[in-house]
Amino acid sequence: MAAVHTVSDSRNDSSVTTSAAAPAAPVGVVVGSSPVRLWGMSSTERLHRIFRRSGLEIAEGAAPAGRAQVLFRADYVFDEPLAKDLIKQPGTVLTDAETGQAVAAHVPPDLAGEVVAMLNAGGAVPESLAARLRVGTPGEISSSYNNQLRKKETPYLLRLTAETLPAIEKRMFSGxxxxxxxxxxxxxxxxxxxxxxxxxxxxxxxxxxxxxxxxxxxxxxxxxxxxxxxxxxxxxxxxxxxxxxxxxxxxxxxxxxxxxxxxxxxxxxxxxxxxxxxxxxxxxxxxxxxxxxxxxxxxxxxxxxxxxxxxxxxxxxxxxxxxxxxxxxxxxxxxxxxxxxxxxxxxxxxxxxxxxxxxxxxxxxxxxxxxxxxxxxxxxxxxxxxxxxxxxxxxx
CATH class of the missing domain: 1.20.120.1760 (CDP-alcohol phosphotransferase transmembrane (TM) domain)
Structure with a gap:
């Protein structure tokens, strides 16, 4: 998985200046990449569509300085309701319930670099971050009831590989x-x-x-x-x-x-x-x-x-x-x-x-x-x- 690095923007850019009463909206960042295409699109494009549908600005390179970041790994497939629920919950890390790996997060700017490194490493949440952020699985972060689709089921979170693609698309369609x-x-x-x-x-x-x-x-x-x-x-x-x-x-x-x-x-x-x-x-x-x-x-x-x-x-x-x-x-x-x-x-x-x-x-x-x-x-x-x-x- 290719690493995504967060760097500070030292330019004096008034467009990113915000008042204390109204902090700037977070930006959406895709961490890494995946060669596997699902439903005719790349994982990155799918995540960008989720960002746009959630009203987020997309950071395709270095994220703007001083902005909270919503970070998603490209080698995972996120149910849209799950992704949107994470976007609404600042200071949260989403983990895979089966492996314990951190796969997404919504973090303040001062923690973004450390969290990006954690997501790139593909491991569990270290104690230093767990003490400062809420850590939860899909069932803990998102509701299991979908009123629009009239059903009850935990939003899916699936590891994306060429081998798992057929089962993932079947699960997405069922969802x-x-x-x-x-x-x-x-x-x-x-x-x-x-x-x-x-x-x-x-x-x-x-x-x-x-x-x-x-x-x-x-x-x-x-x-x-x-x-x-x-x-x-x-x-x-x-x-x-x-x-x-x-x-x-x-x-x-x-x-x-x-x-x-x-x-x-x-x-x-x-x-x-x-x-x-x-x-x-x-x-x-x-x-x-x-x-x-x-x-x-x-x-x-x-x-x-x-x-x-x-x-x-x-x-x-x-x-x-x-x-x-x-x-x-x-x-x-x-x-x-x-x-x-x-x-x-x-x-x-x-x-x-x-x-x-x-x-x-x-x-x-x-x-x-x-x-x-x-x-x-x-x-x-x-x-x-x-x-x-x-x-x-x-x-x-």
Missing amino acids: SYKGVTDLVTKYVWPTPARHVTKWCAIAGLTPNFVTTVSALCVAAAFYLFWTGHFLPGLFFAWMMTFLDTVDGKLARVTLTSSPWGNVFDHGIDLVHPPFWYWAWIVGLAAVGMSLENTALILSIVVIGYVAQRIQEGIFLALFKIEIHIWRPFDSFFRLITARRNPNLLLLTGFSLVGRPDLGMVAVAWWTVLSFLIHCVQIVQALAAKRRGPITSWLSA
């Missing part, structure tokens, strides 16, 4: 997955999505490009459903759900998520299902399989979809957590509740036996039942709130 989601996304898509995500990363495809292709699949499915070509339409519908998994994972593993990308992706997710149901019912008429209560069925699936989204919003507003992460049952029911992918399973199953009309009837009944179950969940949470705050079982 980008939501813990509470539908059964197709949770059990069917992970392995193929990981390979496609890796291909996209190496090819330089952006998450927004993948989302754009996903949007084209939405349009293709709508047209095919509208014209009664249900099985070809389902192919594009499932392709859309697959790419909907890939774009988010690509953004997380390559640290390229953006506010616009989030709006673009989730906006498509939110809007398109009712249009598919409408097109499906129109398509039934086009192939002579009109439903007896067309208006009623369409109203149930569309209004029911909107109503369930409103229920989720009400639960979040009342209890400050998502309805699907309150209790183990709620997380289980998220696997099968009447959202897009479970509904597509019903439509696919009935279409394969030549009864796409009964598939839509099944979706309508399942929508009603899911709505009623969510009503019960809200009532139960209101009763439970009288005994104390509502918290997620995943954060316990």
Whole structure:
């Protein structure tokens, strides 16, 4: 591992002068290097992306004098939440829980040189530094609960070598997955999505490009459903759900998520299902399989979809957590509740036996039942709130 040396800047540079009341922000420094590339980028580039996303100035050579430094070894892979938590904790050294080696630190300027030497040496924290700095493992420095991804797990810290790269990328991909989601996304898509995500990363495809292709699949499915070509339409519908998994994972593993990308992706997710149901019912008429209560069925699936989204919003507003992460049952029911992918399973199953009309009837009944179950969940949470705050079982 190539050493990084911290030197003093003797120039009279007013740009680094700070007041006593407002110390200068720390700078991000990568210690050493690694020849191994993960998800199409070097470890140094990945750390620089974390620095930029955390609002840190990047010091690629000598760090500015008088500035605290956030130091990360390039031969380790840091989960972004772990890195960001360390950035928020001045006077802290992060160690590998398995080896005891110091791998990162957030230190004041007077200790930076000594800490850089320690990180380059690749050893444990000496007593002289341990007495002046807080020393902790990932589980001690960072929370094990990720609210954004609805799951509980210790942030990863992994030694980067050519031999460990496949396992690291698998772990990183797993870490980008939501813990509470539908059964197709949770059990069917992970392995193929990981390979496609890796291909996209190496090819330089952006998450927004993948989302754009996903949007084209939405349009293709709508047209095919509208014209009664249900099985070809389902192919594009499932392709859309697959790419909907890939774009988010690509953004997380390559640290390229953006506010616009989030709006673009989730906006498509939110809007398109009712249009598919409408097109499906129109398509039934086009192939002579009109439903007896067309208006009623369409109203149930569309209004029911909107109503369930409103229920989720009400639960979040009342209890400050998502309805699907309150209790183990709620997380289980998220696997099968009447959202897009479970509904597509019903439509696919009935279409394969030549009864796409009964598939839509099944979706309508399942929508009603899911709505009623969510009503019960809200009532139960209101009763439970009288005994104390509502918290997620995943954060316990």
